Amino acid sequence: MSVKDVIVVGGGIGGTMTANNLVNKLYPEIRAGKVRVSLISNDPWHWYKPAFMYVAFGKTYKDELRRPLHTLLAPEVNLLLDHVQGFDFKASRLRLKSGKDHQYDYLVVSTGCVPSPERIPGLKEAGDHFYQHDPAMQLFEKLRVIEKGRVFIGVTFPKTPNVPHQCGIAPMETTLMLDEYLRQRGVRDQVEIVYTYPTVAQLMRNCLFLQRPVGEVLPSVFEARGIKHQTGFTLKEVDPGRKVAISEEGQEVEFDVLMQTPPIRAVDAVLDSGVSQAPNNEGWLPTNRQTLQLEGYDNVFVMGDTVDLPVSKAGGTCHNQSPVIVNNIAGLLRLGRLVAEFDGKVQAIAQMGFSTGMPLWYDYGEDVMPLPATKIGSMMRNGFNRGVYWGVARGMV
């Protein structure tokens, strides 16, 4: 009797919950020794990445945002701490840094994305972001001492058409958090906050957000707080010496802190797989928007940040993609056919400043409908950050 190998690559939120969900779904086969579920990660820690933005305001600590990966996995998950160096999709084989090759029957690619400020000249030297822990700490060191000047906020979208940047709502969330943080510090009157958005934002042009309904309410939200806003600023380069941000549209703006959502790309092994058709060497894998299969490879599924789909690169997306992938793998194993489709649903609770939050959801057919931000919304978000997330990672919620 041959054992079917199901391998999940990536120990982030998508990979962790999917490995656990696979064990629960395929438990009869696992118990009978017919299926083995493995997870490959190059990091023994699982990080709660969306909360790095709180680090930038001194609101949370490193150890609150990570757990040993093995403690989040069911005992039936075969955890391999190794680095995938190569995907050979044609041969259904993975090449690992340790020198071992792994054959698979089914593969789930959940390798996330990599913030790459070095792709914009001068950004790495003079800019800041909150999408990784150490850069978020660096940003905090600047925000906690700034007394006057300008914090200039910008967003870089991938060059791949209709693909969003990491966590679409994060620039807006952090802008509102910044406003509140500087008010708490008593320096808000001396620090100008300027929120900008690029000319092209997925399917939108000259707007403040990547979806129209939210984009339309943002001006009033910002104006009520004295936050300046501007459309049509696509960062081209940064002059670190002069501390000037230069846009593709030809504008130059001086800043004291540049809080820029950086360019992103797929991880090296995905980039090197040669399967991506994305421009600008971004590496997004061509993914079927319903079945989540890698185009041309029926036994490979892609989720989270690695897809080339017009859905948020966020944990709330993985939460809805994971059951689809798990059901489809079970369907292929048991029935020889696919059984589930992804409808593009994403849900989250936006942090609208530190004291209010706004639950939101959308899918392929409907944009986010902005609702009033409430204290209960903020409490829900805080409860999620501090506890519920770890149930989600375990596939319990």
Add this chain to the structure above:
Amino acid sequence: MTDKTSITELVRDHPMLNNPGALKGLDALLERIAPLLAAQRFDNIVDLLSAVSDVINMADNAMVEKLAHDYEGLIAAVFSLTGAMRHASDQAARSETLPSLWQIIKRLNSDEDMRRGLLVAVNMLALLGRNVQRERELMQAGD
């Protein structure tokens, strides 16, 4: 702010209510609510809403964080224990021949993971025992 001076005026002129569907729905709702109002069945519901509102007003981030921390502790324990139980039960069920007691003890001695697991259980027992001892000392000391 509205310039209306009575509820009747407000409801009559409200644009969202001025359509047949909304009026029909409102009529059906009032029909169901009317006997409950007459019997004062909403009193407790209003009190409950008020209490919930008070709790939300009194709650702060620190309280939410403590509750969330407790939640994580609970689900981590449930996840760990139920997972271990399921896995261990299957392993035991798969054994064709049961090991003798002596073989189990031998395994206990040779398997480092098993001894560490045993140490966890022993340490837990020690903590429970220490608490019981302190309680006993308090009781013996009296008031």
